[in-house]
Amino acid sequence: MVLSSIGKIFSKKSAPSNSADDVNTIDLATQRQLIWRRFKRHRLGFSASIIVLLFYVAVIFADFLSTAPPVDYAAARGYMPPQPIKFFENGHFMSTCEVTGERNMETFLMEFTENCEDTQGVSFFGKGYEYKLWGIIPTNRHILGMKDETKDPNAWIHLFGTDKQGRDVYSRTMHATRVSLTIGLVGVALSIVFGIFVGAISGYYGGLVDSILQRVIEIIRSVPTIPLYMGLSSAFPEDWTINQIYFMITIIISLFAWTDLARVIRGRFLAMKDEDFVTAARLNGAKTMRIVFVHMLPSFYSHIIAQASLSLPLMIVTETSLSFLGLGLRPPAVSYGVLLKDAQNVQSVANMPWLFIPAIAVILVILALNFMGDGIRDAADPYQEV
Amino acid sequence: MLNFLIRRTVFMFIALWAVTLISFFIINLPEGDYVTAYIAQLQATGSMVDAEEADNLRKFYGLDRPLYIQYFKWMNQIFLDQNLGFSFEYNMPVTEVISERLLLTIVLAIACVIFIWVIAIPFGIISAVKQYSVWDYLFTFLGFVGLAIPDFMIALIAMYLFFVWFDFSPGGLFSPEYVGVPWSWGRVKDLIDHIWIPMVVLGTAGTASLMRITRANLLDELSKPYVITARAKGLSEWRLIMKYPVRLALNPAISLTAYILPYLISGSIIVGVVLSLPTVGPMLVKALVAQDMFLAGGIILLIGFMTVVGTFISDLLLLWVDPRIRLESGGS
Numbered sequence: 001m002v003l004s005s006i007g008k009i010f011s012k013k014s015a016p017s018n019s020a021d022d023v024n025t026i027d028l029a030t031q032r033q034l035i036w037r038r039f040k041r042h043r044l045g046f047s048a049s050i051i052v053l054l055f056y057v058a059v060i061f062a063d064f065l066s067t068a069p070p071v072d073y074a075a076a077r078g079y080m081p082p083q084p085i086k087f088f089e090n091g092h093f094m095s096t097c098e099v100t101g102e103r104n105m106e107t108f109l110m111e112f113t114e115n116c117e118d119t120q121g122v123s124f125f126g127k128g129y130e131y132k133l134w135g136i137i138p139t140n141r142h143i144l145g146m147k148d149e150t151k152d153p154n155a156w157i158h159l160f161g162t163d164k165q166g167r168d169v170y171s172r173t174m175h176a177t178r179v180s181l182t183i184g185l186v187g188v189a190l191s192i193v194f195g196i197f198v199g200a201i202s203g204y205y206g207g208l209v210d211s212i213l214q215r216v217i218e219i220i221r222s223v224p225t226i227p228l229y230m231g232l233s234s235a236f237p238e239d240w241t242i243n244q245i246y247f248m249i250t251i252i253i254s255l256f257a258w259t260d261l262a263r264v265i266r267g268r269f270l271a272m273k274d275e276d277f278v279t280a281a282r283l284n285g286a287k288t289m290r291i292v293f294v295h296m297l298p299s300f301y302s303h304i305i306a307q308a309s310l311s312l313p314l315m316i317v318t319e320t321s322l323s324f325l326g327l328g329l330r331p332p333a334v335s336y337g338v339l340l341k342d343a344q345n346v347q348s349v350a351n352m353p354w355l356f357i358p359a360i361a362v363i364l365v366i367l368a369l370n371f372m373g374d375g376i377r378d379a380a381d382p383y384q385e386v
Numbered sequence: 387m388l389n390f391l392i393r394r395t396v397f398m399f400i401a402l403w404a405v406t407l408i409s410f411f412i413i414n415l416p417e418g419d420y421v422t423a424y425i426a427q428l429q430a431t432g433s434m435v436d437a438e439e440a441d442n443l444r445k446f447y448g449l450d451r452p453l454y455i456q457y458f459k460w461m462n463q464i465f466l467d468q469n470l471g472f473s474f475e476y477n478m479p480v481t482e483v484i485s486e487r488l489l490l491t492i493v494l495a496i497a498c499v500i501f502i503w504v505i506a507i508p509f510g511i512i513s514a515v516k517q518y519s520v521w522d523y524l525f526t527f528l529g530f531v532g533l534a535i536p537d538f539m540i541a542l543i544a545m546y547l548f549f550v551w552f553d554f555s556p557g558g559l560f561s562p563e564y565v566g567v568p569w570s571w572g573r574v575k576d577l578i579d580h581i582w583i584p585m586v587v588l589g590t591a592g593t594a595s596l597m598r599i600t601r602a603n604l605l606d607e608l609s610k611p612y613v614i615t616a617r618a619k620g621l622s623e624w625r626l627i628m629k630y631p632v633r634l635a636l637n638p639a640i641s642l643t644a645y646i647l648p649y650l651i652s653g654s655i656i657v658g659v660v661l662s663l664p665t666v667g668p669m670l671v672k673a674l675v676a677q678d679m680f681l682a683g684g685i686i687l688l689i690g691f692m693t694v695v696g697t698f699i700s701d702l703l704l705l706w707v708d709p710r711i712r713l714e715s716g717g718s
Contacts, residue, residue, distance in 0.1 A: 219401045221645075222697050223408070226652035227670060227686045231412035234674035234682070317536040321656050324538060325671050343542060344660065346549045359542065363535055370534040 035302055038379035045375015051368040055177060062178040063131040065143050066171035067157055071332050072129075077166035080112055082354050083158050085122060096122055096157050122157065161354035163342050172334050173358045179335040180316055181365070183250050187315040188308050190254035195261025196304070200292050202262065203269025210266070217259045225256050226321065233327045242333045249328055253318050257311055264307045268300040302380035310373035313366045320362060336362045387712045390705060398698045405690035406464075410457050413683035424474070470687070471680030475673060480684040484666055488688055490559060491654060491665040493577070495696070497585045498650055499643060502592040507639060509593075510600025511632060514608065525597060532594035537653035541587045541660040548583075559584070559663050584661050588653050592646045596639055603638050607631035637708045644700040648693050 040046055058065055083096050104111050126145015132138050144157070160169035202213040232252050236245055272278060273296075281295045316336070322328030323337025324344075331338055339358040343349050349356055421443045444450050451459075463469045470480035513522045532540075548554060558565070564576045607613065608631055616626045658667030666685045673682040705712055 215397065215400070218397070219404045222401050222648060222694055223405060223690050224648040224651040224655075224693050226655050227689060228408060228412070230655075230670065230674055231415065231682060231686055234677070235412075235415035313534065321536065321538060325656065325659060327671065327674060340539075340542070346545045349546055350549050356546065359539060363539060366536070367531065367534045370530070 035376075035379045039375055042375035042378055044371050045378070048368040048371035048375065051364065052372050055181060055365050055368070058174055059178045059181045060134075061143075062174045063133060064141070066168075066174045067142060067144055067159065068168035068171045069129050069131075070167065070172045070175040070334050073165040073167050077158075077162050078164050079352050080158055080162040080166070081352075082161040085157070085159075160357045161352070163355060164348075169339075169354060169357060172339060173361055175334045176336045176339050176358060177361065177365070179246070179329065179333065180319055180337070180362075183246065183253070183319045183335070184312045184316040186247075186250045187254045187257065187319075188312050190250060191258035191261055191311065191315075192304060192308055194254060194258035195265055195307075196297070198258065199262040199265025200269060200297075203266035204273055204288070204292060204296075206270065206273075213262075214266075217262060220256055220259050226318075228256065229253065229318065229322055230325065230327050233322055242329070245329060246333070249319060249322065253315050257315060257318075260311055261304070261307050264303055265300075268303055269296065272296055272299065306373065306377035306380040309369070309376050312373070313369040316362075316369070317366060387705065394698060394701045398694055401694045401697075402691060405687060405694060406461060407457075409683045409687035409690065410460060412686055413460075413679045414453065414456075416677050416679060464687075470684035473673070473678055473681040475676050475678040475681060480681050483681060484669065484685060484688065487664055487666045487669055488692075490577075490663070491651075491658075491667070491689070492692060494559075494581065494584060494588070494654055494663070494665060495647070495650055495692070497581055498589045498592065498654075499647075501585050501589040502596055502643075502646075503639075505589070506593045506596035507600055507636070510597040510635075510639075511604060511627070513597065513601040514604035514635075515627060517605065522601075526601075529594035529597050532590040533598075535590075536656075537588055537591060538656040538660050540590055541584075541657045544583065544587055545660065558661070559665075565664075584654075584657055584663055587661070588650060588657050591653070592650060595646065596642055599638050599642055600635055603635035604631055607634050637704065640700060640704045640707060643703075644697040647696045647700070651689050651693050 039049075085096055122144055124143065124145075125141055127140045127142070129142075130138065130140045158168050158170065160173065163169055163172070198213055198217075202210045229252055233245075233249060236248060240248075269292075278291060278295060281291050286295070319328055319335065320337040320340065323330075323335050324340050325337075326341070328337055329335045336358060340362070343355045343359055421440055424443065425440055441450075460471075463471070468481060472478075473480050473483050476483045509525050513525045516522055559577055559580045560573070561576050561580070564573045567573065608627075610631075613626065613631060616630065617623070621629075654665060655667035655670060657663070658665040659671055662668060666689060670682060670685045673679075673685065
């Protein structure tokens with residue numbers, strides 16, 4: 001206890017402190033408050049973080065936001081165009097026209113006719129298909145539900161249209177968001193652990209250990225990663241479940257992605273290991289692990305967070321690319337890459353442009369994550385270059 | 387200079403060795419070995435192989451030996467006979483299957499690097515010299531977007547737009563009449579006609595980052611006293627910028643080329659699949675899906691080699707351009 005309080009006193013003293021008479025809010029603000037203030041001023045980064053937040057709301061409530069089970073298929077509803085919600089018609093606040101499809105026997109394409117005479121009422125928080133919220137709470141409430149509960153709950157509204165097998169693109173996008181964005185998060189978490197471990201060893205010990213680890217990192221960075229990921233993920237046994245593949249992919253992605261983080265952390269350790277508070281802790285007999293994790297690491301959490309938020313979009317892109325090539329998650333799993341595979345055929349996208357909606361979601365979330373990461377980095381360390 | 391040269395050369399060989407290890411690891415990753423795959427292929431065509439014959443085959447290929455011996459045999463084959471093994475999918479030696487595709491991959495990568503340089507450096511200079519102008523904002527915004535959107539998404543969007551606007555799908559690197567024929571001037575011209583779409587698609591991210599780096603470095607240089615001195619002495623603004631600050635700002639641009647090369651190669655694989663280019667990318671995907679491991683391992687080995695050697699070349703280029711590294715005496 002005594003040791004840690006001494007360490008804390010020293011670590012506080014290492015921050016610039018002004019004399020007592022010109023103390024104002026800036027001087028009293030904690031590191032966290034300062035970063036938050038700077039981040040709020042970074043307008044692009046701040047608005048991007050709101051978009052990111054919305055995407056993660058979709059991750060948490062993917063089932064609740066969906067209108068149909070993501071794997072529910074029906075050939076008769078294949079390639080249905082998006083159905084808009086109509087407001088204030090036939091005495092409903094929100095309603096949607098009934099759409100029936102019929103196959104044109106000359107062109108063999110489905111032709112859909114809208115029947116707007118008899119609109120179906122749509123209500124907020126209505127009932128839909130049964131699911132378990134977060135895998136625990138059984139419910140059938142969704143953000144949009146049907147007023148008439150006697151109709152088929154799976155085949156009523158397709159906000160983004162349907163794909164070839166008649167699966168609801170909107171609900172699939174919601175579930176893909178959940179899968180792809182959590183893969184990114186888990187991957188980042190793993191590479192933080194990896195990066196801190198290697199970076200700490202490299203920066204704290206220095207010397208030969210440092211140069212060996214740095215050369216290893218350079219080698220990893222000089223090899224193109226996508227072919228390696230492909231090689232590794234193509235070796236998954238056929239009988240693996242979706243969950244096993246999911247976890248192996250996160251591990252594979254973070255296996256090579258930790259190098260950026262390790263570099264940043266090493267740099268901070270090198271810069272800090274001769275600081276007074278570290279020497280003080282060492283002289284007080286603190287063990288290496290304690291110095292690293294209790295005294296040094298907390299002083300650059302902000303850098304770790306900044307770097308991690310920049311590697312998050314990279315991970316999402318990697319997973320998307322792998323699944324897109326058919327070497328990552330495979331159907332029936334739903335991820336951005338799996339959905340984009342449907343948009344690979346130009347002819348079909350030109351005729352069915354709604355298949356491209358998941359791509360817009362991917363671009364949006366990746367741009368937002370990048371802008372947010374940039375904002376966090378600028379806020380966490382205003383002196384860093386480019 | 388010698389010190390730098392030796393260090394980079396040793397590093398290159400270690401990296402090459404690491405690439406061979408990784409490729410060998412990937413070849414041996416799937417369950418079963420070469421003979422299992424071979425037998426499966428024979429059975430698919432109707433002929434049967436008994437257990438004894440399989441054992442003989444294993445002995446013949448040395449598959450009953452420990453892995454490290456297999457590794458040495460494999461390395462021996464590659465470096466002494468230029469033999470990367472046999473591809474089941476194509477029923478041909480791997481080297482024959484990939485030679486032209488590898489060449490086209492290298493051509494595409496070089497074209498991309500040139501494209502990145504030609505576009506990024508002038509635009510970066512304009513951005514820096516005319517800081518906070520419309521051009522600066524435009525280039526910065528385009529750079530951000532180009533950096534953030536993954537290559538294959540750009541490829542998909544490009545395909546879509548070309549299809550919708552011009553009613554043609556930009557796939558491949560050759561017109562139909564030039565696919566699979568020997569090289570001729572007509573074929574080279576045809577390649578130049580087709581290569582620009584994948585070149586632009588692949589080069590976007592690299593262009594964006596090089597542009598940002600050039601801009602930032604040039605801004606640093608432009609505020610230095612020697613620029614003011616030169617201006618005070620009446621040197622024309624254009625000559626002044628091109629002669630000193632740009633030259634200094636170019637060095638990081640070259641070292642960045644080494645850094646983006648692995649990304650370029652990675653990207654070329656996926657873009658190759660989307661745009662169905664005759665590069666090694668689509669072939670690697672096919673080989674991995676079909677578990678044609680010698681082909682896949684060979685491709686991974688060769689593109690790894692390519693990247694490492696490319697990085698080495700750009701290091702040499704840096705040595706040539708930057709006198710500070712050339713004249714540096716020892717030290718790290």
